[in-house]
Amino acid sequence: GVWIMAYTTIDDPEAYFQTKIWAGTGSAHSQTFDGDTDMQPDLVWIKNRGTSTNHEVADSVRGVNKLLKPNDTDAEQSLTTKITAFNSDGFSVGTDANVNQSAKDQVAWCWKESATAGFDIVAYTGNGTDDTDISHSLSAVPKMIIVKNSDAADAWQVYHGANTAAPETDYLVLNDVPATADAADRWSDEAPTSSVFTLGDGVEVNTNTEDYIAYLFRDVQGFSKFGSYTGNADADGTFVYTGFRLAFILFKRTDSTSEWSIFDTKRNTYNIVNHHLYADLPNAEGDDDDFDITANGFKHRRDSNVNKAGTYIYMAFAEAPFVNSNGVPNNAR
Numbered sequence: 001g002v003w004i005m006a007y008t009t010i011d012d013p014e015a016y017f018q019t020k021i022w023a024g025t026g027s028a029h030s031q032t033f034d035g036d037t038d039m040q041p042d043l044v045w046i047k048n049r050g051t052s053t054n055h056e057v058a059d060s061v062r063g064v065n066k067l068l069k070p071n072d073t074d075a076e077q078s079l080t081t082k083i084t085a086f087n088s089d090g091f092s093v094g095t096d097a098n099v100n101q102s103a104k105d106q107v108a109w110c111w112k113e114s115a116t117a118g119f120d121i122v123a124y125t126g127n128g129t130d131d132t133d134i135s136h137s138l139s140a141v142p143k144m145i146i147v148k149n150s151d152a153a154d155a156w157q158v159y160h161g162a163n164t165a166a167p168e169t170d171y172l173v174l175n176d177v178p179a180t181a182d183a184a185d186r187w188s189d190e191a192p193t194s195s196v197f198t199l200g201d202g203v204e205v206n207t208n209t210e211d212y213i214a215y216l217f218r219d220v221q222g223f224s225k226f227g228s229y230t231g232n233a234d235a236d237g238t239f240v241y242t243g244f245r246l247a248f249i250l251f252k253r254t255d256s257t258s259e260w261s262i263f264d265t266k267r268n269t270y271n272i273v274n275h276h277l278y279a280d281l282p283n284a285e286g287d288d289d290d291f292d293i294t295a296n297g298f299k300h301r302r303d304s305n306v307n308k309a310g311t312y313i314y315m316a317f318a319e320a321p322f323v324n325s326n327g328v329p330n331n332a333r
Helices: none
Strands: 016-025 029-032 043-048 056-059 063-068 083-086 092-094 105-111 119-125 132-135 144-149 157-160 170-173 196-198 211-216 228-229 239-241 243-252 259-264 273-278 285-293 297-300 311-321
Touching: 016 243, 029 211, 063 083, 092 119, 119 132, 119 259, 132 228, 144 196, 243 297, 259 285
Parallel strands: none
Antiparallel strands: 016 105, 029 092, 043 056, 043 105, 056 063, 083 092, 119 211, 132 196, 144 157, 144 211, 157 170, 228 311, 239 297, 243 259, 243 311, 259 273, 273 285, 285 297
């Protein structure tokens, strides 16, 4: 028989996702990405690793000075001291301690909006009406949708296509730890399609006249994956196939309370991967020996926050595809 290799449409993940780490200076300055490919980001998410400060997120649709906090419910802030520019190969930061505290290490996770790479940013105004369709530009079914009310102190709402057997009935909260909950007023119990996602009339997603931002993602073979797995709380932990070597991964346990754990390969340059930040908390970076990154996925190594005997969802982005479009495999770490 013939073995067909798994190819990717994106040989160069750095064109669409990059992580940047730097030591804060306290002085406004620009940051240039380390990758060989220039990338102008459309979404920048920054965390001060060295101390307890809020996460900060800006995107090109709302505007670079419009900040939201993934770990908090705060409405949008308009400030010129945090994320100040999206540059042709990076971004600029101001003087604020959340993004650039002197002598504290910082990290930024940055995405380029692209249908090819499966990422779309959608701003919409709520109408308070159940079963409201919002158009998107992915040209494929979204596997993850993150929604925030920009105008009010409402929680971040997360749809994940691998969450449960009927994910359109359920939601998670990015800024908090609860297990998956069932509520028809989030997604109107309707699965997203290749052209729209559907809102219920919950205030977190659809208050009349209030402004919202939605980040939509889909699976792109060899570049991104929005899957689920069952942990086993064991040193010989669960292996999860993604089809690429990871650059970034965000985990959440869905059947019980847990933090949203973020790992990346700029802060963890070799196995075991152990530097975590929590999307739902302002905490400084912590260290736990959690998992190994392989050429085609990840392998858990202990009973940890991301490998309890329970169910998990994740969002992952590639450092390199398992096999590129020329049939050339990548190397393990």
